[in-house]
Amino acid sequence: MEKKLWRFINSQGSFISEGADKIKTLYFPLANERLISSISPELRGDTKSGHNAFLTPPVSRIDLVNSKASRNFWLHLGKDKIWSASGVSKDLKQIQEDDFSLNAGLLWHKVKRSNKRIGLSAEILSFIPSSGEPLEVMQVTLTNITPRKIEFTPIAAIPIYARSANNLRDHRHVTSLLQRITKHKFGVISQPTLVFDEKGHRRNEDIYFVLGWDQQKQPPRYLYPTQEMFCGEAGDLEAPISVLKNELPGKTQIQGREPMGGLRFSRRVLQSGQSWTYTIVMGITNAELPIASIIRRFQGPKQIKDSFNRTKSDWEKIAQEASLSTGDSDFDNWFRWVSIQPKLRSIFGCSFLPDFDYGKGGRGWRDLWQDCLGLILNNPRQIRQQIINNFSGVRIDGSNATIIGKKPGEFISDRNNISRVWMDHGVWPLLTLDLYLNETGDFNILLSKSAYFRNHQLCRCRESDPNWNPAQGIKLKTASGKVYYGTLLEHLLVENLVQFFNVGSHNHTRLEGADWNDGLDMASENGESVAFSAMYAHNLRLLSALLEKLKVKKIRVAKEISILLGKVDYNDLESKQALLNKYFRQTKYVLSGKIVDLDKDRLARNLKSKSEWVGRHIRTKEWLKQGFFNGYYDNQKKRLEGYRRKGMRICLASQVFPIMSGVAQKSQITRIWGSIQRYLFDQKLKGYHLNTDFKEEQLYLGRAFSFIYGDKENGAFFNHMVVMLAYALYKQGYAQEGWCVLNSIYKMAMDTSRSKIYPCLPEYFNLQGRGMYAYLTGSASWFILTVLTQAFGARGQDGDLLVEPKLSIEQFKASDRISLSRIFAGRHLKINFSNPFKASPEKYRIIKASLNARPLKVSNSPYLIIRRHNFLRLPKGKLNTLDIVLS
Numbered sequence: 001m002e003k004k005l006w007r008f009i010n011s012q013g014s015f016i017s018e019g020a021d022k023i024k025t026l027y028f029p030l031a032n033e034r035l036i037s038s039i040s041p042e043l044r045g046d047t048k049s050g051h052n053a054f055l056t057p058p059v060s061r062i063d064l065v066n067s068k069a070s071r072n073f074w075l076h077l078g079k080d081k082i083w084s085a086s087g088v089s090k091d092l093k094q095i096q097e098d099d100f101s102l103n104a105g106l107l108w109h110k111v112k113r114s115n116k117r118i119g120l121s122a123e124i125l126s127f128i129p130s131s132g133e134p135l136e137v138m139q140v141t142l143t144n145i146t147p148r149k150i151e152f153t154p155i156a157a158i159p160i161y162a163r164s165a166n167n168l169r170d171h172r173h174v175t176s177l178l179q180r181i182t183k184h185k186f187g188v189i190s191q192p193t194l195v196f197d198e199k200g201h202r203r204n205e206d207i208y209f210v211l212g213w214d215q216q217k218q219p220p221r222y223l224y225p226t227q228e229m230f231c232g233e234a235g236d237l238e239a240p241i242s243v244l245k246n247e248l249p250g251k252t253q254i255q256g257r258e259p260m261g262g263l264r265f266s267r268r269v270l271q272s273g274q275s276w277t278y279t280i281v282m283g284i285t286n287a288e289l290p291i292a293s294i295i296r297r298f299q300g301p302k303q304i305k306d307s308f309n310r311t312k313s314d315w316e317k318i319a320q321e322a323s324l325s326t327g328d329s330d331f332d333n334w335f336r337w338v339s340i341q342p343k344l345r346s347i348f349g350c351s352f353l354p355d356f357d358y359g360k361g362g363r364g365w366r367d368l369w370q371d372c373l374g375l376i377l378n379n380p381r382q383i384r385q386q387i388i389n390n391f392s393g394v395r396i397d398g399s400n401a402t403i404i405g406k407k408p409g410e411f412i413s414d415r416n417n418i419s420r421v422w423m424d425h426g427v428w429p430l431l432t433l434d435l436y437l438n439e440t441g442d443f444n445i446l447l448s449k450s451a452y453f454r455n456h457q458l459c460r461c462r463e464s465d466p467n468w469n470p471a472q473g474i475k476l477k478t479a480s481g482k483v484y485y486g487t488l489l490e491h492l493l494v495e496n497l498v499q500f501f502n503v504g505s506h507n508h509t510r511l512e513g514a515d516w517n518d519g520l521d522m523a524s525e526n527g528e529s530v531a532f533s534a535m536y537a538h539n540l541r542l543l544s545a546l547l548e549k550l551k552v553k554k555i556r557v558a559k560e561i562s563i564l565l566g567k568v569d570y571n572d573l574e575s576k577q578a579l580l581n582k583y584f585r586q587t588k589y590v591l592s593g594k595i596v597d598l599d600k601d602r603l604a605r606n607l608k609s610k611s612e613w614v615g616r617h618i619r620t621k622e623w624l625k626q627g628f629f630n631g632y633y634d635n636q637k638k639r640l641e642g643y644r645r646k647g648m649r650i651c652l653a654s655q656v657f658p659i660m661s662g663v664a665q666k667s668q669i670t671r672i673w674g675s676i677q678r679y680l681f682d683q684k685l686k687g688y689h690l691n692t693d694f695k696e697e698q699l700y701l702g703r704a705f706s707f708i709y710g711d712k713e714n715g716a717f718f719n720h721m722v723v724m725l726a727y728a729l730y731k732q733g734y735a736q737e738g739w740c741v742l743n744s745i746y747k748m749a750m751d752t753s754r755s756k757i758y759p760c761l762p763e764y765f766n767l768q769g770r771g772m773y774a775y776l777t778g779s780a781s782w783f784i785l786t787v788l789t790q791a792f793g794a795r796g797q798d799g800d801l802l803v804e805p806k807l808s809i810e811q812f813k814a815s816d817r818i819s820l821s822r823i824f825a826g827r828h829l830k831i832n833f834s835n836p837f838k839a840s841p842e843k844y845r846i847i848k849a850s851l852n853a854r855p856l857k858v859s860n861s862p863y864l865i866i867r868r869h870n871f872l873r874l875p876k877g878k879l880n881t882l883d884i885v886l887s
Contacts, residue, residue, distance in 0.1 A: 318339075386408040439795075494561065695709075720782065
């Protein structure tokens with residue numbers, strides 16, 4: 001068995017590795033709300049504040065292997081004797097001689113290199129302060145490991161890019177002419193004159209800097225402010241002439257060149273065992289935080305130490321908001337990393353780490369709502385307004401904005417005029433809001449109001465308004481010119497009712513641009529998604545149930561919404577499509593502004609009848625004799641799944657959503673699980689494929705099937721869908737199967753000889769078991785949701801606390817007492833589960849319970865409910881303990 005890539009060393013998720021430097025594609029995140037970085041074991045990676053502001057050159061996964069641009073710290077020890085403390089050098093002999101180790105924790109990163117021939121060790125600590133300053137700290141501590149004194153000249157070397165990622169290829173030289181470089185006492189600063197954009201240049205306000213000093217606050221003695229000056233004509237950052245030849249900087253033109261954070265410090269002599277520390281800070285600021293202020297805050301060793309300790313503490317607090325004690329310390333530590341991933345995604349978006357070399361940053365609509373799942377479990381009240389704001393991205397046609405700004409509720413008109421709609425987008429807001437409602441009991445939020453999004457796209461992108469422009473605003477208005485505000489309930493009705501009528505030739509919801517699988521993007525005319533038709537059935541049923549909980553008799557909506565409640569034969573395609581077109585015509589440009597009152601009970605029955613019809617239709621028409629559901633129709637109106645000449649076709653999503661939605665009946669779920677085990681479970685890697693190998697492209701369905709099988713959306717072990725499979729199984733009472741699925745992900749991640757990733761839940765594993773697209777994935781929110789609310793069963797129910805554990809026997813193997821810590825109703829709660837007789841989840845009964853050592857009344861039931869008003873009596877600011885005995 002191969003040696004593990006890393007191992008945990010404490011209960012806070014910190015780990016060490018002796019072999020990370022051998023895997024050139026490894027990377028690690030560093031971040032606060034203003035600056036984001038990636039860093040590899042060789043200190044490669046990039047630092048930026050957004051797509052248009054990169055301090056160092058942008059890198060993708062392949063650049064971690066090939067790029068010469070990295071954070072480096074050189075030592076010149078004499079003629080023909082140099083050493084790179086980061087391990088990035090043309091001197092391969094030195095690299096081979098180095099002893100390497102890595103120690104990292106929740107968003108801090110430390111590498112150590114020792115070289116006996118050179119006689120030095122270097123420890124390099126990297127972190128971005130959680131206090132919010134837009135800078136990355138690189139602290140280098142050099143130690144003499146010989147019995148003799150050693151003399152050297154240290155040179156920090158950070159290549160400065162200082163522009164948009166677009167300029168990496170486009171206008172690279174032209175944008176260097178914009179650079180205005182300043183030699184500061186402590187380093188190099190560049191403030192380009194413009195943000196270069198042919199669609200509209202604008203004044204640049206960003207200040208890019210690399211500054212440094214030693215432990216006595218002494219500045220560099222010399223500066224190399226350009227890469228030309230530092231590297232020489234060869235331009236080689238791995239063999240810079242200034243280091244190789246020990247050359248001092250000359251007096252040459254520095255403006256309009258590629259900037260360089262080259263900081264040469266005074267020659268230093270270290271006695272045996274003596275250490276000396278240098279601090280490099282690099283980042284992107286503006287006039288609001290002057291360089292002088294940055295220096296004052298970080299120049300002293302104690303200031304760096306305090307900032308580092310605070311950063312560790314702040315990230316540990318985030319990880320502790322939901323934590324586990326299962327008897328398996330590796331799982332508990334790994335879960336700490338998973339638990340911070342929703343926070344990382346809210347900072348990084350879907351891009352800005354090397355695997356995410358697509359897009360321009362930010363998150364998509366689906367991400368916006370799914371990332372809220374993990375945040376709601378920790379502090380739902382804190383994001384109440386964010387949820388309300390998010391609904392302002394919904395269009396009156398049931399679609400939504402696809403460009404999302406950094407601020408809560410900020411949506412931007414589509415800049416590239418690509419008209420595209422994802423048919424699943426209407427599903428997620430209700431799932432997220434339902435979690436919020438259960439955690440808080442705040443049903444009044446349904447009656448809160450939000451605007452609708454409006455731009456040139458009309459009728460779910462079937463038409464475009466040539467007269468619209470951004471100056472008209474991005475909010476839907478009434479005929480009188482006023483912005484229209486509808487309740488969140490109204491928004492939800494629009495999203496889900498439109499999709500009931502928006503059907504194709506088989507009477508399932510049209511696929512349009514794609515559903516959850518973005519790779520199903522070539523069937524916009526005739527494609528249909530049976531999988532998400534099931535989820536819209538679920539949502540219509542859920543909306544019906546929520547109406548019953550609202551303490552009102554009438555539901556106020558825009559008059560036009562009542563069109564979607566008109567009588568029509570659900571089996572009649574033409575009638576359904578005609579009704580939808582009528583609705584589109586009357587809401588295309590503006591609303592009338594007229595409001596109608598709907599009878600709540602009658603509306604609830606209408607929604608329920610629609611839900612029941614969709615469920616019956618799917619069970620009747622799409623259940624295959626092979627024991628699973630067909631989930632799609634392609635652009636030729638052909639059924640996708642089932643047995644074909646080249647083998648069995650089955651997609652995981654096509655089974656997950658009928659199970660999750662409740663469309664699949666118990667007998668069908670049992671057969672589906674057998675089919676998943678037979679066709680999608682990988683016996684070698686012990687994971688679940690997204691689909692079988694269709695062995696041919698699907699040009700009438702989507703690009704996914706043109707990828708090599710086993711990667712991305714074509715048959716990878718795609719964790720997002722695999723986690724949702726686990727959630728669906730737990731939800732329907734299949735706890736043992738749910739844990740089997742969850743555990744498969746954990747085992748694949750921890751098999752580091754194959755996964756080759758640091759502790760995290762990646763987007764997917766490929767056919768080699770390698771983890772891909774680390775950290776920034778919606779899988780993490782669903783994993784947290786599934787573990788907390790389903791496996792441990794600690795979740796809200798209309799604002800009360802419901803504890804309904806579904807822990808498998810295997811989870812009690814290490815200990816017959818396992819624990820969950822989470823926040824509920826603003827109280828920190830630890831729930832201890834004891835299972836002394838190793839009962840299986842389908843036989844659980846809670847026979848004893850106590851809260852803060854006070855016995856609770858139990859009724860030999862599989863669940864326990866603590867009313868919210870009783871829970872709110874518990875003290876804030878201390879750990880409350882709920883002990884439960886299962887039998």
